[in-house]
Amino acid sequence: MTALILRDVRLAARAGGSAMLALAFFAAVATLVPLGVGADLRLLARIAGGVLWVAAMLAALLALDRLFQADFEDGSLDVIALGPLSLEQTSFAKIAAHWLTTGLPLTILSPLLAVLFGLPSQAIGALFLSLLIGTPAVSAIGAIGAGLTLSIRRGGLILPLIVLPLLSPAVIFGAGTVLSALDGLRNGALPLLTAFSFAACVLSPFATAAAVRLNLGS
Amino acid sequence: MFRDLSFSVENGKALCVEGANGAGKTSLLRVLAGFVSPMAGDIHLQIDGGKISDPEQRGDFVGWLGHQDAVKPQMSVREVLQFYAALYGSGGAIDSALDAAGLTRLSDLPGQYLSAGQKKRVSLARLLVCKRPLWLMDEPLASLDTAGKKIAAGLIEAHCAAGGIAVVATHEALGIDCERLAL
Numbered sequence: 001m002t003a004l005i006l007r008d009v010r011l012a013a014r015a016g017g018s019a020m021l022a023l024a025f026f027a028a029v030a031t032l033v034p035l036g037v038g039a040d041l042r043l044l045a046r047i048a049g050g051v052l053w054v055a056a057m058l059a060a061l062l063a064l065d066r067l068f069q070a071d072f073e074d075g076s077l078d079v080i081a082l083g084p085l086s087l088e089q090t091s092f093a094k095i096a097a098h099w100l101t102t103g104l105p106l107t108i109l110s111p112l113l114a115v116l117f118g119l120p121s122q123a124i125g126a127l128f129l130s131l132l133i134g135t136p137a138v139s140a141i142g143a144i145g146a147g148l149t150l151s152i153r154r155g156g157l158i159l160p161l162i163v164l165p166l167l168s169p170a171v172i173f174g175a176g177t178v179l180s181a182l183d184g185l186r187n188g189a190l191p192l193l194t195a196f197s198f199a200a201c202v203l204s205p206f207a208t209a210a211a212v213r214l215n216l217g218s
Numbered sequence: 219m220f221r222d223l224s225f226s227v228e229n230g231k232a233l234c235v236e237g238a239n240g241a242g243k244t245s246l247l248r249v250l251a252g253f254v255s256p257m258a259g260d261i262h263l264q265i266d267g268g269k270i271s272d273p274e275q276r277g278d279f280v281g282w283l284g285h286q287d288a289v290k291p292q293m294s295v296r297e298v299l300q301f302y303a304a305l306y307g308s309g310g311a312i313d314s315a316l317d318a319a320g321l322t323r324l325s326d327l328p329g330q331y332l333s334a335g336q337k338k339r340v341s342l343a344r345l346l347v348c349k350r351p352l353w354l355m356d357e358p359l360a361s362l363d364t365a366g367k368k369i370a371a372g373l374i375e376a377h378c379a380a381g382g383i384a385v386v387a388t389h390e391a392l393g394i395d396c397e398r399l400a401l
Binding site: 002003004007010011014017073074075076078079080081082083084085086216217 | 248251252253254255274277278280281282284285286287288289290292293301302304305306307344348350
């Protein structure tokens, strides 16, 4: 399994890979919003959690459609499927690699971008923590969509339609975490986000494997 | 696609599956590999007296060479083979596989610079590295030059001589001793 994760991380990091693309997209969107909204720092701080969460999620989605499709098209997926890993383990490895190359870098970049929104430091901590906990759910649920659309040409266009509604709890709880930190309230959203993310990561490999199996047999 | 099809292949034998375009050669290989379940009938793998009928378990014995070559444009030939050796946990020797497929000179070249025939050679080397007993090969001679075809036939022959099985879907004569199945 480590071999597969390492290969996917390496592919994402090389030329034509998706890691830098997602980061650049995230940074561009997060920079444009303050320019569009204007210099009202209190307003910016209130919307920062929501905007950064949505931007991070869209950035992570950019790379998702190729999660299985690239391997499907060049025949690698057939060879990987016949290897000793089950499709469930393969799906888990793919999700882990996707998170390591998009979710994690986005999380690390987020405090820097939060400064553009004038977020106070305790809220920046909450944003960082919520992204760290929540982005694995984005990769996990996104993988189900990637598995379902892997044999569809331009499947990347349908993928967000399948995945985004399923990810609304992550945005609600993620942005909620930042808001309650901003207001100095007790944080009720973070445990819910953790539960959602955990459930997504545990269940998604099975759903993803079923979707991939369906497509391999067609 | 096809019906009333029955055949068996023993250790050390190669089976050539022949048929016109669209006759179902690739489909038959995908059924054998366990990707597709047959509408009716079953497939068994007999190993040391035990019988395996579960398609996923059967997959653990299959070495696959498909239409596509599973070569990544961003990875060098050696990296591709190292990845599959690690994934399959086979401990297959990379250098000897590269040598057997005539790829030693190209080992550090990224996949994007390889020709179709060179990619096919990488697939052959991958079969050696993965060390599976049942080779399922879909048009292994396609896009290979004369020397490459000789190498492919030689590898299949050596695999069978070592007790392996090869099921080969092909239009061209392999030039080795094999049983034939016409679809």
